[in-house]
Amino acid sequence: MCGRFSLLGTPDEIEALFDLMDIGTFPPRFNIAPTQPILMVVSGETPPPGSNRPDRRALLVRWGFIPGWVKDTANYPLMINARSETAIEKASFKTAMRHRRALIPASGFYEWRRDGDRKSQAYWVRPRDGGIFAFAGLYEPWANAEGSEMDTGAILTTGASENLRFIHDRMPVVIERQDFARWLDCKTQEPRHIADLLKPAQADFFEAIPVSDKVNNFANTGPEIQERVTETQEVRKKPGRAKPPEPDDQMKLF
Template identity: 60%
Template sequence: MCGRYALTVKPEGLEEALAVIDAGDFPPRYNIAPTQPIIVVTAADRTDPRSNTPPRRTALVRWGFLPGWVKDPNDFPLLLNARAETAIEKASFRAAMRHRRVLVPASGFYEWRRHPKESGLPSQAYWIRPKSGGIVAFGGLMETWASADGSEMDTGAILTTRANAAMAFIHDRMPVIIRPEDFSRWLDCKTQEPRDVADLMVPADDDLFDFVPVSDAVNKVANTTPDIQTPVSVTESAHASTKPGRNKPAPAGPPDDGDGPQLSLF
């Protein structure tokens, strides 16, 4: 799964890495959580063949996918992730897989290693970042949901696949990572059908990421400062957030996915 991630690159860094037209201005975000707005990259229409402008644009969507046929969002589960193995056929994602594939830029993501209950050990948070620095692009899906009163909301989900060998000790799933050389093919929904890009929805290379143990401060969505990415030893991490001057303790285990002080669509 992917339930928390970060995007701390400057706008110009995003423009360069993903070849987008004017990414606008946005702050670094160290603890992006469900229901918050996230930046996605879409293919842009190039009506002038003489234009030298990049063929991609950014959009802001709510992280929490809503299929167009949903009548009441309150009666529908929050779809943060879409399983790559079933997204092509699943009713919730089938149309978006065909028509609205996007890239979700990230500086890295967080995942929790959960120990067996009988061990008595708390869950351990990891900050998972590319070894080479910079950003990666998750495979994502976008859908515009319209309410009965005519108002619209753009929503999105991150595709996940089975974990690679390096990731498996933490979790059995990981985000789909689209390589730069495959950006155009992934975003091309006009000529590339879902079955044509199925080969891109596979585990990332084993040597792509570093796995950095961090404190349980990341569990709480209100903690948004850079120090949540500070490395800790595994034996210290369960107590790191109680040190003087740090964030208040956060409970070990699954992250708190409630609304926090970062950007909110509601």
């Protein structure tokens, strides 16, 4: 699964990797949490005139997928992840799998090894060679009863690669650069055509760095949460769950 991740690349680096035009400016984000806005890259409607650049656009999305048919979110679960193996079969995700696939720029993600029901050790999982990569994502427009609209999204997950299974049995799906166009092409590429992309990353792609439990609190947003710690340190008392930020504050993050 994926419950926290980071995006540390500059706008120029993101534009270059995803073939985007000017996406504006924003700071590095070390601790992106559910319900906060995340950056997604989606396919545009038509190719740019006279350009060889793929038609893609950046979209700011609330991390927490809400199907368009949901009327009241009060009792609806927060869906930040979608299992890639079954997404096309689920009422919540099947339309997005066909029509609204996305790429989610990231620099790494956090995962916790559990000791029973307790999170015993946090890990910062990042590419061994550094840099930015892309999660596979889905997005969905949603409107409340008053007509207020927002885009929502989720990260697709799959079984963990061999070197990460000691932490957790699930991990985000990573889409490689050469597959960006195929993944985003919802016009000619049906879910069955891109099923081969929904697989674990290569075993040597990521490295897992043990970090402190500072990452557990979404209010900790600095680089110190990625500092390596000794895995054998005494497990601290399980922290309480912090209240998510209010939506009005979240949308100020970019």
